[in-house]
């Protein structure tokens with residue numbers, strides 16, 4: 001299994017280079033990485049090019065630089081370092097950024113040779129890959145290795161078994177793809193023609209159909225001259241069987257269908273040389289552990305195995321002990337606190353069930369700015385309803401397990417091609433899906449666990465790009481949000497729902513952006529009318545056109561800043577603390593309003609107290625008309641009431657909970673305005689919150705094709721591959737039978753879902 005990269009033989013030992021940098025103008029940083037040590041001259045030239053002093057194996061090399069910049073490098077041959085090295089991502093950040101830091105210190109020249117060698121390390125064209133492999137990779141824009149690819153390349157080429165881990169969107173597929181394709185390409189070049197009926201040399205197992213298809217696509221596009229076949233459930237066997245019988249190099253598939261094909265002898269694994277287990281932990285989560293083991297038992301013992309897994313549950317550890325040979329661990333996440341890929345900006349926003357729908361479309365308008373968005377829901381039904389509700393204003397499609405395989409593929413293709421911009425999906429789409437340029441991910445409901453949060457969020461900010469993820473939570477879930485921050489090592493920026501002015505501005509910008517797409521010939525048709533309008537009305541005509549196109553032909557109704565409900569207005573009461581006794585409470589606000597304008601006290605919505613204890617103040621919601629009346633009332637001296645457009649910091653609200661999405665039915669409340677559960681009118685305590693509820697933990701058994709599947713994911717199984725075709729639906733308890741505690745997405749009222757909404761046809 002040995003192979004080589006340019007100038008480096010497969011038996012090349014590695015040196016681990018630990019580098020500590022300090023500079024007067026930059027913060028200290030340290031990192032280490034492995035470099036191939038082709039021979040002594042390689043080593044010497046490395047030292048020489050660093051133009052430093054005092055180098056030697058195992059000894060620190062201190063590089064003195066002008067301008068107070070100092071660098072110390074320690075060389076350790078890997079043979080005397082740890083046998084199962086764990087590589088740090090820091091190392092690879094260093095490779096790319098090192099020269100930039102140096103440049104900022106005016107030391108470009110000193111570091112030129114260092115930078116050149118870094119570039120060589122990562123340049124695809126310098127790896128000794130065959131020309132056609134380099135060309136097809138370059139055609140796809142892949143010219144330099146990503147860190148995980150750099151880390152995996154050499155040990156993989158040396159034939160080592162390995163277990164690897166890296167953040168979302170960092171290029172794990174090509175981390176195993178490049179070394180495998182390099183070997184296969186070399187083998188193919190040594191034979192005159194690829195034999196018909198040849199057996200596969202590579203088997204890649206993926207937990208979901210979509211992931212399998214994606215991995216196959218990546219492999220196929222990177223080496224189109226090889227034969228790659230994808231096998232998964234939900235579609236006919238014939239095409240897959242025919243493709244296998246023609247002769248194949250790489251098989252990518254989901255375990256269920258692979259087992260079926262092995263059983264009917266369409267797939268023979270006797271010549272497999274490389275096994276890849278992608279998203280191994282997810283195999284467990286979707287109930288494929290038994291199938292995976294059956295497949296591994298069927299493989300030739302002499303093979304190279306690579307396992308990619310975000311987490312290492314006991315089963316994955318057992319698997320690697322049993323089926324991998326002295327694997328090398330490559331962990332680019334390690335103990336880093338931050339588990340999310342860099343470049344993902346995180347926001348959290350407090351909502352209520354009844355205001356979620358409005359807030360969602362506003363968030364998409366303001367934060368995605370016309371780009372692609374994925375909204376994650378907990379249930380298939382919610383995915384349908386949210387998508388249906390959004391369609392009124394934004395082109396959107398749902399993606400979940402009750403949708404046929406062909407439709408799912410059409411939906412994903414349409415989304416990839418930008419035919420619609422919002423995909424509303426259940427959690428199964430959270431793993432592995434690589435859709436280019438997703439600008440925004442919205443967690444419409446809290447994820448079931450921190451891993452799901454990382455994977456959902458990782459659909460944006462891929463391949464080094466930037467992205468935004470927004471978590472919507474209710475007041476009672478605030479503590480869970482804090483736990484999430486700890487578990488994932490991230491920090492949310494807590495934001496208020498977008499102000500209506502921001503929504504209008506973003507809508508107008510998006511409309512303006514679409515104007516460039518209008519065909520010039522169409523423009524010609526409308527020019528005389530436009531000219532006439534401008535002559536008669538000036539800019540008003542254009543503004544009216546923008547308002548119409550933005551969907552705001554009618555002025556937007558006012559919205560509460562607290563609950564974001566339409567038709568409500570948020571007012572602020574400030575009391576001069578020198579003229580009053582004690583602190584403001586919800587009760588005292590009610591009492592005050594009863595004196596000033598009793599109707600306002602009767603109709604008041606939420607009340608919240610301002611957090612700043614130097615201010616005696618509260619904010620509260622009133623229906624628009626009543627708010628207008630109240631603003632005209634005479635107030636006792638020392639008190640002021642104003643309409644606000646931005647919420648001040650408020651005292652923490654709501655009973656805290658520490659549950660992720662699957663438990664959130666515990667904190668379900670029904671919406672009641674001023675009415676309590678018995679229907680009587682009562683002063684509403686601030687912070688009580690609506691909750692859509694309607695979740696499930698979804699632990700279900702299903703039996704199919706004589707195989708049992710155990711799923712503990714949410715109520716979805718659509719992406720789970722398998723041999724059972726369309727018959728994979730489980731006998732799980734149906735969510736439809738349960739009551740609905742949230743509010744309708746069409747009319748906003750509680751007690752029924754959008755599907756049963758009396759106003760749905762309007």
Ligand SMILES: Nc1ncnc2c1ncn2[C@@H]1O[C@H](COP(=O)(O)OP(=O)(O)OP(=O)(O)O)[C@@H](O)[C@H]1O
Pocket residue numbers: 141142143144145146149166167168169170171172173174431432433434458462463
């Ligand atoms: N060296 C590279 N240069 C440029 N783009 C790359 C490179 N390697 C991978 N990519 C692209 O980066 C994107 C993310 O890669 P990939 O899907 O393999 O990530 P991943 O780490 O498997 O993510 P996830 O954990 O979410 O499954 C893909 O579109 C891929 O084509």
